[in-house]
Amino acid sequence: MLKPDKTKFIFITGGVVSSLGKGIASASLGLLLKRRGLKVSVLKMDPYLNVDPGTLSPFQHGEVFVTEDGAETDLDLGHYERFLNISLSKRNNTTTGQVYGMVIEKERRGEYLGKTVQVIPHITNEIKRRILDVADDQGGVDVVLVELGGTVGDIEGLPYIEAIRQFRLEYGRNNCINVHLTLVPYIKASGETKTKPTQHSVQKLREIGVQPDILICRTEGPLSQESRDKIGLFCNVPTDHVIEGRDVFSIYQVPLSFEAEGLAEKVMRLLDIEQIPVELSEWRAFVKKIREPNKTVKIGIAGKYIDLRDAYKSIMESFIHAGVENDAHVELVWIESEEVEEKGAKSMLSQVSGLLIPGGFGERGIEGKIEAVKYARENDIPFFGICLGLQCAVIDYARNVCGIVDAHTREIEEEVKEPVIDFMSDQVGITQKGGTMRLGAYPCNLKAGSLAHKIYGKESISERHRHRYEVNNSYRKILEESGLLLSGLSPDGELVEMIELPGNRWHLAGQFHPEFKSRALSAHPLFRSFVAAALEYQEENS
Ligand code: GLN
Secondary structure (H helix, E strand, O other): OOOOOOOEEEEEEEOOOOOOOHHHHHHHHHHHHHOOOOOEEEEEEEOOOOOOHHHOOHHHHOOOEEOOOOOEEOOHHHHHHHHHOOOOOHHHEEEHHHHHHHHHHHHHOOOOOOOOOOHHHHHHHHHHHHHHHHOOHHHOOOEEEEEEOOOOOOHHHHHHHHHHHHHHHHHOOOOEEEEEEEEOOEEOOOOEEOOHHHHHHHHHHHHOOOOOOEEEEEEOOOOOHHHHHHHHHHHOOOHHHEEEEEOOOOHHHHHHHHHHOOHHHHHHHHOOOOOOOOOOHHHHHHHHHHHOOOEEEEEEEEEOOOOOHHHHHHHHHHHHHHHHHOOEEEEEEEEEHHHHHHHOHHHHHOOOOOEEEOOOOOOOOHHHHHHHHHHHHHOOOOEEEEOHHHHHHHHHHHHHOOOOOOEEEOOOOOOOOEEEEEOOHHHHOHHHOOOOOEEEEEEEEEOOOOHHHHHHOOOEEEEEEEEOOEEOHHHHHHHHHOOOEEEEEOOOOOOEEEEEOOOOOOEEEEOOOHHHHOEOOEOOHHHHHHHHHHHHHHHHHO
């Protein structure tokens, strides 16, 4: 295996429980290094056996984050992109399914020369190869953050921790460190902070031969010196490397808390990187605006996974970014689309100043979504459709304006009489890409003078897709003649990518997912403009 020239590696593991925010911690540490002028990339290693999360239910996994090159990845990649303002690719997320897939493929090709193929060294070598691969990102990076999904002690995670152990042995401790994120719970009944779970999770790591260099202790309140001393002593970590990771009001505050604890400086010292001053003024101003907005606006999101907010992670974050740029707090009102079917759109939408219909799959709740779009359209409430949201808007328009009463999408009705949304595989030649899905970045041309054109400020854009169905071209004429503007088309003119309604103040939808490209310090133009329209609506209607 090649020795990395200069790249340093930071392995981030988690102990005690899941959901401690390893993704946010990794992104935050990455930001602190980047703001010191270092080039940073990230790898998320997911120990599950699925090849990618594309086939996992949102209930199991939350959002599937789509990269420019069309990989369906873990939602942590969204945090990395938003914090670090970089675009990642399929090589920034690896899974056990991919690792084993590759090893088995090589075995079938006879590449192991009669050897018995084993977890050590063959699987661990493949993991190490994938870690090294990321060092070449952006023409070579200074630091790779490698986040291991799951919790120390999981059976699935073992080969990865073993690979980390080998990696550190091969490349030296001043080139690779382990940052372990753990939980230090506060037990109300006894009024005590407990360090034992942390001790146990570090023991688990050490059993496999990995000694953490830094512990980030997730706590509700401050971490006392006494607790730091105790954790340091029992976990064999210098006390000043026991870092407090206290709950904060926003994930964007985390880098600032880590900076106050001197995390990046300690990491750099361990990695023999010269200390460089940090530049965080823009980030601080951004966090201040999240904390102290001057206005509030309510926006409804009608979806079918509304109990599971992780399914809409990137959308929620996009609204934070767009809120900051409008000096407003965007309060999201979650609308169960099936409830719209029962109670009617009016009762569900009377409270909000904007409606967003996000992406989605399958039948449940679709009639409620279509009804919600209709209500927003008829009452000139700002409406923003994303992917399935665009499809619902087209169905509403076809049914209720063009008079095509049987209009529907083939996704829901195989034998649909009027397939305004249909499978258009022949036009896109998508069969080679991710099965039958159109995935990843595609260019789109905007009609001059359209709202979309005005918002983006340019005629040619590129956005990320993840869908199977498209607007059926046979219905384009009647939709256009009835007043719907097809404001964005694929460069060959064959695919409808954006629609809008010129008569309304803000009725616009995209077949793509703009939420994947919103960044902390630069909100996506569509979200920014939609929030502005909702504020205007609120002003007029209050
Ligand atoms: N289910 C729709 C399709 O496959 C929309 C997908 C989405 O919203 N991401 O086309």
